[in-house]
Structure formats: structure tokens, C-alpha cells
Amino acid sequence: MRRIVIILTVFVGLCGNGFAQNDTTKIVLKKSMLNGHIFTSINSSNSAFINTFLNAELGLGNTGSLELPGLNIGDFELLSFAGSVTFATTHIDYSQKINDWLALRLSTSLGGRVGSNMSTILIDGLNAFSGGSIGWDFRFVRKQKFQMTGSVFVKNIDGSFIDIAGYIKDIVNDNPFPQAVRSIPVLTAGVAAQGAYAFNKAYGLQFGADISYGESFTRNEQSFYSAMYISGDLDLMPRKNIPLGFAAGYKLSSDPEDTYLEFIYTSIFSGKIAYTGSSDFDLGLQFIANRVKLSEGVGETPIVLKTQFNFKLYF
Amino acid sequence: MKLRFLFLFFLLFSFSGSFAQLRIGAFSGLNMGSFKGDQFEDGSYSTLIGTSFGITMDLSLSEQIVLSLQPGVTKKGTNISYEVRGEINPVDSIKIRIDYFTIPLLLKISSKNNRFYAIGGLEAGIPLSASAAFIFNKNDKRDLKDYISKTNIVMHFGVGYRIPVGKPTLFFEARYLQGLNNAVPVEKPDYNFFPRVRTSDVQLLFGINFPLF
Numbered sequence: 001m002r003r004i005v006i007i008l009t010v011f012v013g014l015c016g017n018g019f020a021q022n023d024t025t026k027i028v029l030k031k032s033m034l035n036g037h038i039f040t041s042i043n044s045s046n047s048a049f050i051n052t053f054l055n056a057e058l059g060l061g062n063t064g065s066l067e068l069p070g071l072n073i074g075d076f077e078l079l080s081f082a083g084s085v086t087f088a089t090t091h092i093d094y095s096q097k098i099n100d101w102l103a104l105r106l107s108t109s110l111g112g113r114v115g116s117n118m119s120t121i122l123i124d125g126l127n128a129f130s131g132g133s134i135g136w137d138f139r140f141v142r143k144q145k146f147q148m149t150g151s152v153f154v155k156n157i158d159g160s161f162i163d164i165a166g167y168i169k170d171i172v173n174d175n176p177f178p179q180a181v182r183s184i185p186v187l188t189a190g191v192a193a194q195g196a197y198a199f200n201k202a203y204g205l206q207f208g209a210d211i212s213y214g215e216s217f218t219r220n221e222q223s224f225y226s227a228m229y230i231s232g233d234l235d236l237m238p239r240k241n242i243p244l245g246f247a248a249g250y251k252l253s254s255d256p257e258d259t260y261l262e263f264i265y266t267s268i269f270s271g272k273i274a275y276t277g278s279s280d281f282d283l284g285l286q287f288i289a290n291r292v293k294l295s296e297g298v299g300e301t302p303i304v305l306k307t308q309f310n311f312k313l314y315f
Numbered sequence: 316m317k318l319r320f321l322f323l324f325f326l327l328f329s330f331s332g333s334f335a336q337l338r339i340g341a342f343s344g345l346n347m348g349s350f351k352g353d354q355f356e357d358g359s360y361s362t363l364i365g366t367s368f369g370i371t372m373d374l375s376l377s378e379q380i381v382l383s384l385q386p387g388v389t390k391k392g393t394n395i396s397y398e399v400r401g402e403i404n405p406v407d408s409i410k411i412r413i414d415y416f417t418i419p420l421l422l423k424i425s426s427k428n429n430r431f432y433a434i435g436g437l438e439a440g441i442p443l444s445a446s447a448a449f450i451f452n453k454n455d456k457r458d459l460k461d462y463i464s465k466t467n468i469v470m471h472f473g474v475g476y477r478i479p480v481g482k483p484t485l486f487f488e489a490r491y492l493q494g495l496n497n498a499v500p501v502e503k504p505d506y507n508f509f510p511r512v513r514t515s516d517v518q519l520l521f522g523i524n525f526p527l528f
Contacts, residue, residue, distance in 0.1 A: 098424060098432070099379065099424065104472060104474065134491060135472070136435055136472070154470055154493050156351055183354065185352045187495070187513060189470070215511075
């Protein structure tokens with residue numbers, strides 16, 4: 001009996017040691033936290049925090065059915081069909097933290113819109129952009145519940161336009177230099193500010209604005225581009241122990257990546273559901289709705305519904 | 316004017332008395348240049364390798380922040396490659412070479428270990444010479460200096476690593492340089508080499524600096 005007690009004591013002791021080791025294992029939180037709150041970001045590339053991370057976004061959207069008025073040549077209307085326009089975007093950025101208050105950020109984007117059938121391709125053409133930006137993020141406010149960073153950046157975007165309707169118009173109007181394909185490079189430089197406020201462990205608020213100045217997609221003209229956003233988020237993990245986060249946001253933007261190269265302001269409404277159970281990555285699905293102005297041939301500015309996959313890995 | 320310079324020096328040195336250390340040194344390295352902007356029919360820009368060298372004057376503003384003036388010479392430019400029937404890849408056909416006297420004013424901001432640092436700032440470049448050489452006809456070389464903007468404003472973004480070797484310090488840097496203004500003034504858009512382009516360079520540099528006092 002005594003031997004059994006000794007064996008049990010040693011066994012329990014060993015098990016205890018084993019668990020004790022597990023208990024002391026630290027989970028290092030690489031994500032950003034304020035006041036015990038981990039933020040679910042709508043604009044995951046605009047962050048009020050200084051981190052080393054890799055962020056990837058992949059989005060696909062559609063306008064739904066459109067009635068296209070067609071191309072008027074004299075008294076005749078050509079190419080009037082119903083159709084839709086499809087949108088696609090990819091965005092990748094990498095931020096390298098230099099110290100607690102400074103990071104270097106690189107990003108690249110690719111996107112475009114194209115008609116889903118021949119009639120919409122003929123009327124709206126094909127509009128695509130590709131490019132990247134490089135800049136510095138620097139933190140200038142850090143309180144227990146509130147943090148702000150600023151950014152300085154330059155952005156290079158190449159816009160490519162295939163305008164078949166315009167080309168036909170040029171030929172009909174005897175334009176000596178009809179152009180079906182245009183490629184316009186644009187360089188802008190700008191500043192931005194991003195803020196984050198944590199009400200408590202569950203609720204947070206993020207906001208920001210940017211302004212940039214540089215070339216426009218109309219040659220020999222300069223333009224200002226600007227955007228501002230606000231988003232609120234809820235993390236269920238601290239109170240319900242469910243690894244889910246929700247966010248809702250609004251953005252007003254004239255950035256070419258948001259307006260698909262047309263210089264107008266567009267209102268963007270977003271909702272996001274995210275997995276919040278990891279200490280070193282964000283995974284989410286974002287739903288975006290905004291109005292986009294299509295080419296002159298399309299009379300309306302339809303609502304585009306887009307679904308975007310987000311993945312952000314912290315190092 | 317002299318008074319202004321004296322005031323500026325006084326201001327810089329009085330920024331932080333305990334860290335106001337001045338280091339001087341020299342750097343050299345590779346410049347991989349190209350143009351970003353308008354492409355032309357059947358042609359594209361590709362990298363032209365040049366050199367960059369100069370001197371450095373580093374003034375410590377605090378334990379982590381250094382203000383650095385780095386006047387030097389940088390050989391920038393680009394190759395212009397054309398698609399040629401029968402060739403899979405575009406063929407380098409024209410070499411645009413622009414030598415600039417460059418005056419970058421940069422900030423170096425160190426990480427906690429004081430070895431790894433970020434570097435960024437602005438540079439003004441004054442063209443010393445500019446030419447277009449036709450690779451398949453070496454006798455045909457044209458002077459482009461009259462077509463080049465008189466000043467090239469460039470933004471620097473980069474990272475570096477310093478290794479102390481006694482009192483001197485060796486450093487290695489990788490930088491991306493983005494030209495902010497057109498390399499060719501827009502008043503001459505008819506010149507079809509590069510109607511709306513800016514310089515775009517990647518630099519790999521190494522150097523050494525010494526504490527002066």
C-alpha cells in the first residue's frame with residue numbers, strides 16, 4: 001500500500017511538473033492592443049499601430065444588372081444592351097517596424113473593372129490600375145486608451161484604359177488620332193493620420209484621413225486626392241470567449257484605388273467578420289458597398305457590392 | 316547670409332548638447348536606375364547600373380536620431396528596350412545616362428540596438444551631364460543636357476546597418492529613391508525619349524565614418 005502511495009505521489013508530482021511547465025508558457029501577443037482591446041480593422045492597411053506585418057487583401061465585386069443606353073451616333077443608338085460590370089482588386093503591404101515609434105511601409109496594388117459581357121466591355125471598356133507606395137509610419141500619441149500615428153508616403157499608379165466606344169466616336173468624328181488604349185502613369189505624395197480608441201476590452205474605434213497631391217489621370221493637370229474613414233469594432237473574445245470580431249465602417253474617398261480612376265468622391269460602407277482567436281494573425285471577410293461612376297456611355301452610377309478576403313500576419 | 320549659417324549651426328549643435336556628435340565619412344556603391352512613367356510603343360525601361368559615391372556628415376540630434384548630409388555624385392539613367400521580331404525578351408537599344416551632383420539631407424533613426432536603422436529624406440540633384448547612346452550604333456551619341464530638368468527632387472526611403480570597428484563605424488544601406496518631379500520638363504513633350512518620366516533608383520551603399528568630436 002505504501003509503495004502504491006509513493007508511486008502515485010511521484011506520478012502526480014511528475015504530472016504536476018508537466019502542467020506547471022505548460023502554465024508558464026507565455027503566448028506572445030504580436031497584434032496591437034490598447035486598454036485590453038484587440039482591434040478588428042476595416043482598413044487593415046491603415047493602422048494606428050507600429051508593427052511588422054504582411055497584409056494581403058483580395059476582393060471581387062459586381063454591379064448587378066445595368067441598362068446601358070448605348071452609343072448615339074447621329075440619330076442612331078448602337079450597342080444598347082443590359083449587362084453588368086465586374087470589379088477585382090488585390091492589395092499587399094508589408095510594414096517593417098524600426099523601433100517603437102517608426103515603421104517603413106511598402107505596398108502594391110492591382111485592380112480593375114471590366115464588363116461581364118461584350119456589350120458592357122464595348123460601352124465601359126476596360127479600366128485597370130497597378131502600382132505601389134512606399135512611406136514612413138510614425139507614432140506621435142500613445143495613451144492607455146488612445147493612439148495616433150502619422151504617415152508620409154509617395155505613390156506610383158499606372159492607369160490603363162481601353163475605350164472602344166470613344167475610339168469609335170473618334171473615327172466617326174474624323175479625329176486624326178483616334179486612341180483605343182491609353183496608359184497614364186501618376187505619381188502622388190501625401191500625408192496621413194490614423195487613430196485608435198479602445199473603450200474597453202470589447203469595443204474599439206478607429207479613424208483616419210489622408211491627403212495627397214500629384215499628377216492626375218488627365219495629362220498636364222495636378223490633383224488633390226483625399227480620404228477619411230471611421231470604423232467601430234466588437235471583439236467577442238474577452239467577454240464571451242468566442243473568437244469572433246465584427247466591424248462596421250464608413251469611408252469617403254477620392255483615391256484612385258477606391259474610385260477606379262475617376263476623380264470623384266465615393267462613399268464606401270463596409271462590414272467585416274473576423275477570426276480573433278490568434279495572437280499573430282488576422283483573418284477576415286469584408287463586405288463592401290459603394291457607388292462607382294462608370295464611363296460616360298453608362299448613364300448611372302451603380303452600387304458595387306464587393307466581397308474581400310483579408311489576411312494580416314504579424315511578425 | 317553668413318549669420319544665417321552660423322545661426323543654423325548653432326541651432327543644430329544646441330539641439331541636444333549631450334548627443335551633438337559630428338561624424339564624417341565617405342560612401343560608395345551601386346545605383347540601379349530606371350525611369351517610371353510614360354512608356355512608348357514597343358518599348359520599355361530597364362535597369363541601368365551606375366555608381367554612387369560621396370561624403371557623409373552625420374550630426375547626432377539624440378541617441379536615436381541622426382541628421383545626415385551626403386553630397387556626392389550619382390550616375391542615374393535607364394536602358395530603353397525594344398521588342399524585336401524573333402527575340403523573346405525586349406532588346407536593350409538606347410542607354411540614357413544622367414550624372415547628377417546630389418545633395419541629400421536625410422534622417423537616420425535607429426532601432427533599440429543602435430545598429431539597425433531607417434533612413435529617409437529629400438535630395439536635390441543637379442545634372443552634370445546627360446546623354447543618349449544607341450547601343451547598336453556606338454558612334455551615335457546625343458547630348459541631352461538641354462532637355463533635362465535643371466533640378467531633380469528625389470525622396471529617399473531605406474534601411475541600414477552599422478558595425479562599430481573601434482572608433483570608426485562601417486555601414487551598409489539599401490535605399491529606394493523616387494524622383495518627385497519630371498526628369499524632362501513638360502514644356503518639351505514633343506521630345507519622344509521620355510515625355511513624362513521620373514527617376515527611380517535602388518541603391519546598395521557601404522561606407523565608413525569617424526567621430527570628429
